[in-house]
Amino acid sequence: MHGKALRTLSISTVVAMATALALVFFYAPLEAEQGFLQKIFYVHVPLAIVALCGFVLGGLLAIQHLRTRDPRWDYRSYVVIHMSLIFAVGTLITGSIWAKGSWGHWWVWSEPTLVSFLIVFLLYATYQPLRFAIEDPERQSRYASVFAITAGAFVPMNFIAVRLSTAYLHPRVLGSTSNLPAPMALTFLVSLVAMALLFATMCKFELAAKHTRAQVRALRRRLAGEADARRGARSAAPSLQHVTAMAARVQRGAPPTSHTPGSR
């Protein structure tokens, strides 16, 4: 199911990453003001863009979940947000390193771009605890989707608000990319594609791993008559047994709700 796409994606990611690194260090010229330090731009900015796009994508997938009630969309939304959070951690760390080299400080609280990204990160950091706090899988997926949509709408609003801000030190990347010299713009675009491919590959791996694990669990139950492998284990991740059962109901055309006790 995932094998062929995973192989293609993985190879594309490795090739794109290698190309991006080669361009960054052997092709892109040194920037006049920051010199060699500006090379961080090619890792920090793609990480940030992919993380923010991932948050928005998580919201779009959650909309699809609420529209169709198919739990597979919730599962995709969960994985995409999970990966975006990891990329956001990378953005914050690389940004701090760049800030230290460029401004002499690890963090500048008066800089709206930095603080707004931190707010978005902290907002999404509550996503997993929210899921973990709800035991009933159906309610968990529904509430998580509402959260993902609300937070996903907050991301572009936050972005616009920051751009309207006048006092800033952080460079405006998307407004100034057209001013980049051609070699720098090309390197940046290749880095962005490589980062997006890395994101897609990691999401696909995560989905494949969880899917396979669910199949192994189902096989174990069938062979050993195990009551329920997940009994007593609460998780922030959507229950794949629930996902599989609900998906089967959706495919049969039956209503996907299971009316489990406690679901509202």
Add this chain to the structure above:
Amino acid sequence: MIAELPALPLHTAGKYVAGAYIVLFALVLIYVAIMGIRLSRMERDLGELLELAAPSPDGEGHAREPGAGAHERDAAASSPEGEPESTLA
């Protein structure tokens, strides 16, 4: 107010750039390590399932107790005769 500092010399900027790229590398490496742990866990589970699915010596289907294979494995590992067979072989 913080102003932009002049460009750092290569030997100073180099460690920041290296740090940023190492962060990315570390993130991917940690993810691969986590996936590796998950894969080994899944491999172990599959091994146990193969033991469950294997026909029992008395000729009945999968009548073996769950976990019985693990006990046999432990016994084989502790015996001087030799290695337990790979469950995925």
